Amino acid sequence: MKIFLSAFLNNNFGDDLMIRLLCRSFPEHIFELENPAKDLLPQFSDIENLRLSPYSTKQMSRVNPCPYDLFLKIGGSIFIIMRRGSLKRRFFEWKSVERIRKNGCRIATIGCNTGPFYLKAAEWVASGELRQNDLVTVRDKKSLSFLQKHAKKVHCEYYPDMLLSLGIKPFTGQRRGMCVSTFGMKGKETPGYFEKMAEAIQLFYDKTGEKTTLLCFENDEETDIHAAKRIKEIAGDCIDKTIIHKGDGSDIIEAVSRSRLIISARFHSAIIAVRCNTPLVPVVYSDKTENALSDYGYRGARYRMDRIEETPAHRLIAAEGFYPEECFEQAKGHLEALGRLIDSMENGTA
Numbered sequence: 001m002k003i004f005l006s007a008f009l010n011n012n013f014g015d016d017l018m019i020r021l022l023c024r025s026f027p028e029h030i031f032e033l034e035n036p037a038k039d040l041l042p043q044f045s046d047i048e049n050l051r052l053s054p055y056s057t058k059q060m061s062r063v064n065p066c067p068y069d070l071f072l073k074i075g076g077s078i079f080i081i082m083r084r085g086s087l088k089r090r091f092f093e094w095k096s097v098e099r100i101r102k103n104g105c106r107i108a109t110i111g112c113n114t115g116p117f118y119l120k121a122a123e124w125v126a127s128g129e130l131r132q133n134d135l136v137t138v139r140d141k142k143s144l145s146f147l148q149k150h151a152k153k154v155h156c157e158y159y160p161d162m163l164l165s166l167g168i169k170p171f172t173g174q175r176r177g178m179c180v181s182t183f184g185m186k187g188k189e190t191p192g193y194f195e196k197m198a199e200a201i202q203l204f205y206d207k208t209g210e211k212t213t214l215l216c217f218e219n220d221e222e223t224d225i226h227a228a229k230r231i232k233e234i235a236g237d238c239i240d241k242t243i244i245h246k247g248d249g250s251d252i253i254e255a256v257s258r259s260r261l262i263i264s265a266r267f268h269s270a271i272i273a274v275r276c277n278t279p280l281v282p283v284v285y286s287d288k289t290e291n292a293l294s295d296y297g298y299r300g301a302r303y304r305m306d307r308i309e310e311t312p313a314h315r316l317i318a319a320e321g322f323y324p325e326e327c328f329e330q331a332k333g334h335l336e337a338l339g340r341l342i343d344s345m346e347n348g349t350a
Helices: 014-026 084-102 120-130 141-150 193-208 224-238 250-258 266-275 287-294 306-311 325-330 333-347
Strands: 002-007 029-034 051-053 070-074 080-082 108-113 114-117 135-138 155-158 178-181 212-216 239-244 261-264 280-284
Touching: 002 261, 002 287, 014 029, 014 224, 014 266, 014 333, 029 193, 070 084, 070 287, 070 333, 080 120, 084 108, 084 120, 108 333, 114 120, 114 141, 114 261, 135 333, 141 155, 141 287, 155 333, 178 287, 193 212, 212 250, 212 261, 212 266, 212 287, 224 239, 239 250, 239 261, 261 266, 266 280, 266 287, 280 306
Parallel strands: 002 029, 002 070, 029 051, 070 108, 080 114, 108 135, 135 155, 178 212, 178 261, 212 239, 261 280
Antiparallel strands: none
8 A cells, every 4th residue: 555644754753653653553555655755764664664755744645546545644742733833734734634635645643632722713623634534543532632633534443652652661670861852932932941940969979979961852952962061061061961862762761761860851752751760840831741641650750840939949850660561552543443444445445
């Protein structure tokens, strides 16, 4: 089967690993990736069944009949719309997907969450696109409720985040050091965030004599890399090294699995901590982290990014372990649901 793949392509740890899991799970199918750069990204060069599509979504919407069997979106924060620019882009995306469906292609979206939305119009746009789907899988229960209300005819299933299904064995040696998942946003800085992370890193060093590894889950000079540089400027010799996501993400996973704890800002840093059985302290910048951790049964402390200045540093290194093994098996459900759709298409029963 020939599958068009739409994904978030910004050297992001979570999205890149979701693409890897997808292609590994369906080696018999060819995935053609939409890529505005018109070049297959280096971190995917070893994936044999992943190629570059000659089409963008907009271009493909003008081809009738559609040259693909399935139009597939994979990603977490696809349907978060908090700015006017995002609303405009999602509206045009909806209309392209609508035309692709009319041109004979099946539509699916896996691994996502919905919201928050800054306007009712944003809910309307997201709902319009979601209603084009034959299948949607979501990673939190709030998103499932949204679909059941706004896209009742769409087949929707809920499972824990896809990366919880990664085959990671907990590290059994002596754990040392701390990890901090850095967080930055283009053109915006959270007051006191860099200073508070540095304060926690210094306190951890004073208590243990062990240094901290900074983790950039997004490989972008203007976001996580910028944040890492700022934190290192303040924390100085308390920093061991900085790991920037690239390739298959194994260097970040190994660092998290060997650490005593992680202060997790990026969503998937919390997910990987849970999967590695590494105690975590979530610093929450989005409801998606709150919703997912609550769904999975995490009852430990968590701190809001927008109030990080008020958080005592000692609380940021008081991590709690959380290892919900039942979620790891359930997280396979996203790809299993996709497999059922593909089978039904091949058997002519869909």
